[in-house]
Amino acid sequence: MNNAGSPRKPPGLSAHGDDIPEALRETPALKPKPTRSGWRLFWWGFMGFAIALIAGGLAAWLTQSISPGSLTGGAAIPLQAGLQAALAPAGTQSSDLLLGHLPYEEAPETELAPITTDGSIRLRQAAAERFTEMSNAARADGVDLVTISGFRTVEEQQYLFFGIQAEQGQASTERAEVSAPPGYSEHHTGYAVDVADSSQPETDLEISFENTPAFKWLKENAAYFNFELSFPENNPQGVSYEPWHWRFVGDRDSLETFYKARTPTARLGS
Template identity: 55%
Template sequence: MVDDIPEALRDRPLERPSGTPTTSTATTGMPILFLIFALTASVALGGLGWYLWQNQGQGPRLAESTSTSPEEMTPATDGTSAENPNLLGHFPYEEAPPEDLRPIVSDNTIQLRAAAAEAYLEMEAAARADGVWLMPLSGFRSVEDQEYLFFEIKAQRGQVPSQRAAVSAPPGYSEHHTGYAIDIGDADVPATNLSPDFENTAAFKWLRENAAYFSFELSFPRDNPQNIMYEPWHWRFVGDRHSLETFYKARELFEDGELEEFD
């Protein structure tokens, strides 16, 4: 089309004026060849520019889409993962080996791991010297025991799993499995056993001020980050490497992404 020809070339005469010296065929053909070359180059460059504009940014997006597997693109729906293996807000714990358990009461019905048992008995004696009578209520608990506490009581009370998990850990997910956790009451005020009212007793006040000296800590204080119900009676031993790793590795999993248990 004429309109595709540059303005300067369109004004060029198409016929040679009379009297103009005759030149060779090669000379007179040069403007026409140049015009054809210019038109071809213009069309080619225009097409290349259009292609690049249409496909701008396509390369990186394609690389990104092909590097993601279908599994990576599918969001998790069960709230659990290898990094966060909790169940209803509770972390899994292994049972303490029977050979490592020691009794802390005369009838042998309440036991803790050896290190925790020794520390608890020292703590109990120190409290008694101060006129406070600590009463151990529960120590090591097997997975089988926890089966009853979770499923049987849940059925008796007509609770759904999430409701039962608010007061008792699922089997395999209780701190009591470790042999490091203990429920403590006040022998002088047994009515407060396993109740938030335990915080009003002399035993709780003494524990709050002295338990750390014996390497015990409150597992689930008020307003804890795991949103676990406040349990002033539930304490755990963290006085050696194994006990510390048992509980604090679970806590790190929660803090990194995501719950500690509550029982």
């Protein structure tokens, strides 16, 4: 067949009949395959984001769960009190309490030593030695600490609770606000002591004791002799404020005695 009469295709035109030269025609761009290192960077970035997200959520939950307010029903508490509450054992149940007080064993007579010249007030040996050192240091600073009470037997606490309760016509719950039932006083341990200021006897066993030179000195120096205030204001145990009541926590036994027994559900006085 003679093709001479057919129009010749200009050079450079495609066989499809359009007017775009094949050399200039766009072809679909091939997507580059991700390299092994690219996938690795992607997964590392994803994992880092996930870890940060989880850590942020956990931190927010912990902050809400163990904030000072959550330990005291919403009220802010000092750091030391917060720590005490955190150390309270989960195993201490409300059934261990009597009218809000925790039980304590009576110290053996063989472990007691006098802290007064007449020997009428005693503490456990280690506590007695440190208390004597503390009293001497206070006296050197012009402060005369008076000891009101130290170790008490369960029998002695019997009168302080039931005897005075009957004399004053108090209900048991009312008496428990100012005195622990027998078997439930820190004084049974031989580590607790009630102190006063000789210059202001009217403040003995009163909250006003906090305004005396003796209390100010104790707040600043008692820790150097391993003594601490048992029941500061707004304490996590919920015991009434007693600025005159101090306890020894200078060895393993004393520390375990008080901090294993503590519980945020306890209430009232010592």
